[in-house]
Amino acid sequence: MTLTILLFFTFFIEAIILWQYASSLFLPSHSVRIRWILLSTLYTMLFLLSLFRQTKLNIICFFIANTIFLYTQFKLKLLFALFHSAILTTIMGLSELAVLGITLKFSPYFLTDKGVGLIFYAVFSKLFFFAIIYLLAHLFKGKNTNQRPYYHSELFLMLIPILSVFIMYTFLFIGENAAIAPPVNFMVTACAIFLLLINLLVFGLNQYLQKKYNDFIDMQLLLQKESDSVEYYEMLLSQNENQRILIHDIKKHLLSIKLLNEQNCSEKIDIYIQQLMKSSDLRETVRICDNEMLNAILCRYQRQCNDKHIAFHADIRSNTLQHIYQHDITSLFCNLMDNAVEAAENIPESFIELTVQKKENSNFIVIIVINSCQSAPLYNQNGFPISRKVNKERHGFGIKSINKIVQQYQGNLEMYYDITSGTFHTLITLKTLK
Template sequence: MRDEAILNGALFAISIYEVWLYYQLLFEILIEKKYLKRSSMVILWMSIILVGVSLGINRKLILFSDSLFILTVALLIFFSYLIIKRRTFLIVSIVLVYHAFVSLLDFLFAFIGMHFLNDKFAEVIYYNGISVQKIVVYIFSRMITTVLVIIIIKSNLKKDIYDLRRILFSMGIIFVILVRGYQFYMASMVLGERTRNALGGVLSLVTVIVIIIFIGMLLSKNKMIKMEYDFLLLKEELERQKYEGLNSALEKNKELVHDIKNHYLVISEYESLGEYKKLHDYVEELKSDFIKVNPQIFTGNYVVDLILSQKKMLSEQKNINFILRAMPLPNLPFKEREICTIFGNLLDNAIEACEKVDSLRWISVEIEKQKNLFFIQIINTINEMPQKYEKGFLTSKINKELHGFGLKSVQRIMDEYEGDILYQIENDTFAVRLSFFDIE
């Protein structure tokens, strides 16, 4: 009686631990546990206990149940969404891969048990009751799962996992199909409908899992290589734009230096005549004509600072007052091309709008990062009311077929990171405000 109670306790502890381990993986990928609200923590532990106890009760009756498998997947998806409230597709992918992979490991060690127990396998492991051998099957599966979860956590996949979500989902679907297939395969052996071949089950299952993981790694590697290639192209384009901008500034400065003798004569004349007011105005005019060629540091983020420097210089060349309020930015979760898309398109639109203004021209840029909130605000003067469409504003350029994609690209990034974008027109100004939540 005492031994049975210990085994029952071990079975329930293993099942609860399995669900708890899933959430550790989920939090590492999507959100840190310390940022969860109290209500989310209540839902978390309620789901761990509910799903874990359900698994424990069912596993006393049978090694694996397809109906409970489906129910567990559905409950984990539901509770995970209640806790995190975003990135549902990625949550579904993680649940499918995790739970299906654990089930396949259970089948793997069950096949090993079948090899050693022969005819006693159905009684000791597969059907009713609890036994040390059944506990060992579950323990070995969770040990391997724990090691893999630790490897994933230490490999810092968080920044890349979202880009690999489709590959992850595909692997999850394949794992679920395999779970169903090997359930029938094992059940047919237990019922005597198929010749018992436990080692064949072990070898085929290991081979299939290894092949799927290998293919998944190849696809992931190919995806990462493509992303790195896109980054290199972006970097080359940014460097080219930076060179062209700096080269333009240097050429203008060379012109001013070339005319220094003439400037010196004018300055001397004003000084000798005592025309100090005119002298001061002339010097200030010369000073404003010189353009700084050294890159400025506004946020500490290289790509953001580079774009801000370029757009600030371009604005000053077009007699647009560029007002910037920014704070130091730690690592942002965006890719470099996404940063370029957001700031480049919005600032280009602001400069274009200001060029049409006959009176006061100005652009105000505000960038803030407070804990998990990232906020961008760009306000500029306007001369005409932009025409609104479903998710932004239509271009005012002549060739609308070739233009107007800028705000669509920004909106796509906002949708991907589940951010909010707000447009506002007031007192001859146009404002766009971008807010990102749960930004690490």
């Protein structure tokens, strides 16, 4: 019974080490949930096979299981998956042999104790395995740029597994050269197990904090982008206002031209007219809706659609967005249109339809976006599409921003793909403040 529990503990630790190694080096191709399910399934099978006490079979299956996990769950070619699986298998075997040799040299009769001795050996070998794998992962990580960001501050964490191995050597030396009572012997073994768990928890926490830090940086960049977009559209509104002022003053300009004409100053008239024609205030504006900010946004995306040969249709009912903040309008519709244009691009006879209307006898606004889409997207656990871009962890914040605004206005967000028509549908309801 003790040996079975020890085997289960050993495979559990090896699974965590594999997870740490792969997550620190490679970009995942599936969600965390799928990776955990597959890893748990593979290592449960390894544990059951280990009960038959066939060492060669266990080594071969360990190699195959690691290869399957790396190849299917991360963006790796088969040869690279085989290479890294071979490294893990080799180091795992060598770490157990090294610890076995050291233990037999310092304490030849230590392993005869099938209780404390085997537990101490298992913990020691897995800690040694973890230390080597962590150092090797950082060696690969520092040389390869096509993976997760590399932080030099992580080098200081290498001291933890190295010092832990030294502490294990100290425990072994004390146990060999001093008489230890059974309760103390048990406490030393428990300390060894806790030491291994502390190592795993520290590096797991470090990885979690790095992910949160990267998410925070990406969110800050998104907010900066939204802030720049607001400033851009406010500038367009200012330009439209200047255009109205210029049109209002056109009579004065005509009067000035008339006076120059009476003085027979044709050259001055020509220069005067050229200056007016080059003025940005005279550029033509398109009226799509009565909301100035949204009108400026949609004019920009209408030009993008024309350049990309995407048919663009918009039906924005009057007085529907007057109770939505300007920065929320910018963030919401820019992200919606960015996603729609990206999906409809390079599709023959593609189109984007945008409808904004208010439900009768209610304070809810309904926003519907229908756009051409070549294939059905993959969805996450929240029912939102997953980005198809290479680095998924660095993208997908547009949908998060849309959902944040929907939640802010106590609304609802629904996205689905219609296979029959080859279109992607986004339905949003927002509750207005008034």
